[in-house]
Amino acid sequence: MLVAALCADRAGLRVDSDKDYLLENRLGPVARREGFGGLGEMLQALRDRGDERLAWSVVEAMSPAETAFFRDPKTFGVVAGQVLEDLAQRRNGQTLRVWVAACGAGQEVHSLAMLLDEHAPAGVSVDLCASDLSERRLEKARSGVYSQFEVQRGLAAQRLVRHFDKQDENFILAQRIRQAVRWRRVNLLEDLTPFGQFDLIFCRNVLGGLLDAARTQVLGNLTGALADGGYLVVGLGDAAPGLTALPGEVGVHQAEPGRRAVAA
Amino acid sequence: MKTCLVVDDSRVIRKVARRILEDLGFAVAEAADGAEALAWCATAMPDAILLDWNMPGMSGLEVLRRLRLEPGGDAPKVIFCTIENELDRIREALAYGADEYIMKPFDGDIVAGKLAMAGAL
Numbered sequence: 001m002l003v004a005a006l007c008a009d010r011a012g013l014r015v016d017s018d019k020d021y022l023l024e025n026r027l028g029p030v031a032r033r034e035g036f037g038g039l040g041e042m043l044q045a046l047r048d049r050g051d052e053r054l055a056w057s058v059v060e061a062m063s064p065a066e067t068a069f070f071r072d073p074k075t076f077g078v079v080a081g082q083v084l085e086d087l088a089q090r091r092n093g094q095t096l097r098v099w100v101a102a103c104g105a106g107q108e109v110h111s112l113a114m115l116l117d118e119h120a121p122a123g124v125s126v127d128l129c130a131s132d133l134s135e136r137r138l139e140k141a142r143s144g145v146y147s148q149f150e151v152q153r154g155l156a157a158q159r160l161v162r163h164f165d166k167q168d169e170n171f172i173l174a175q176r177i178r179q180a181v182r183w184r185r186v187n188l189l190e191d192l193t194p195f196g197q198f199d200l201i202f203c204r205n206v207l208g209g210l211l212d213a214a215r216t217q218v219l220g221n222l223t224g225a226l227a228d229g230g231y232l233v234v235g236l237g238d239a240a241p242g243l244t245a246l247p248g249e250v251g252v253h254q255a256e257p258g259r260r261a262v263a264a
Numbered sequence: 265m266k267t268c269l270v271v272d273d274s275r276v277i278r279k280v281a282r283r284i285l286e287d288l289g290f291a292v293a294e295a296a297d298g299a300e301a302l303a304w305c306a307t308a309m310p311d312a313i314l315l316d317w318n319m320p321g322m323s324g325l326e327v328l329r330r331l332r333l334e335p336g337g338d339a340p341k342v343i344f345c346t347i348e349n350e351l352d353r354i355r356e357a358l359a360y361g362a363d364e365y366i367m368k369p370f371d372g373d374i375v376a377g378k379l380a381m382a383g384a385l
Contacts, residue, residue: 068377148349148367152374156381157365161355169349 002043003027003058010059011133012189012214026061060134064209065104069154070111071204072236075250079200080115083231083252087199088124090229090257095125097198101188101222102206103130106141106181107154110173112202113180114163129195131186138183144173188218197227204235204251229257266384267291267308271301271327272316272345277368281314281345284372288385298322302330309336312384314375315362317346317353328360341384345370 003023007013016022024039031042034054046054070076087096100109109130116126132138151160151171164171186192188206201222207215222232223242232253234240243253268290270281275296282292293310295301297319304310313331317324324344331337343364344357354365363382366374379385 149374152367152370152378154377157354157358157362157378160365161351161358164351166349166351 002047003062006046006055007059007062008211008214010056011063011187012210012218013059013062014209014211015062027058030057030061057136060136063133064102064205065137067104067107067150067153069107069151069159070156071108071154072251073154074248075204075233075236075252076111076115078246078248078250078252079112079231079233080119082246083200084121084124087229087231088121091199093123095127096200097127097196097227098129098200099195099198099202099225100128100130101186101201101203103132103138103141103183104205105137105146105150106130106144107146107150108202108204109141109181110144110177111154113177114159116180117163117177126180127182128180129182129184131184131188133185133187135185138185142178142181142183144178145170146173147171188221189214190221192221192225195225197230198225199227199230200233201226201230202233204233204238207238208235223255226255228255230255265289265291266312267293267310268312268314268384269293269295269301269304269310269340270314271295271298271319271324272314273297273319274316277316277345281375284375285314287372288376288379298324298327301327302334305331305334305337305340310340312341312343312379312382314343314345314366317344317348317357325357325360328357328362332361341379341382343378343382343384 001017004015004017007015027039031039034042036042103109113128145167147170163174163177203222210218219240226232232240232243234251236251240253243255246252268285270278270292272278273296278294285292293304295304298321315324315327328342341363343366344362345366347368349367357365364378366378
């Protein structure tokens, strides 16, 4: 099938061809936006013309989109406590580099930015980056504007009133939180070495939806981008070979530190 | 089994909420106005209350204020569930001691998430 082949080829995405509702759901809006009469018409054009830009629009729309703030609260608890404290100690005053990969509409990276605003460990500064395959989604994420429906998924009322303003019928994240994040378009299948080393990488949204070979490659790329003793946070069901899982099945894994002081 | 009292003057909303809450394992009671809700609480304090704001007679805010003055009235987790969606309203509800806040329309995921955040699940 055309869409499945495109997604596999460009981004390693696994698209089940029997899930027609998913195609309609994700690609219907793309077809309308691009001025086609319907999904069928757009797919025909894709077949006939081999339009590269359109092909990417399709792949991007099929890539997973984040849907909730503070998904898996226990994971955030471990990151906010144990992980950040360990990194702060290990890096000893240096800025921590944190990357949220496949950030979707930004709920995850914004959750992290709110957490850091509420209680960053003393004396710790964090460089927070977020990436996604979809430029369109990055734009939405960067705007920090969420619908009433979106802000009720995972976001406590206390945090809503603390970090958001009302904007017409939507809610917009406070500028001080938004501007803590740097955004860039990244395909995780590509060479990630230009981005340097990170102390903490989140990739919780995308691994489960990848073909096996692509998942292996993405995990390898991300693991390679971890600094010594850095952490990779994956989805609760995802494996992270070569890294050490923290207890509690929270999806947090650590790259074995080269030299680590062991408490007596 | 945990109990949840649904306070809303709309029978339809009470029915929708009841179905969601029963799926989450709650025993559900219903009240159509504030007086009925407080009478219910005086008899058997629920574990959680889903509370509408705008109702004929007593407002949800007034129900909450009176509830918190009752013996044992601190215990229930109170989650507003209302069409009011201004941040100042939400601040007001939290200041009165609400544990969480749902803006209508809602679905099962939102209710489950908010109950969990309130510590009622």
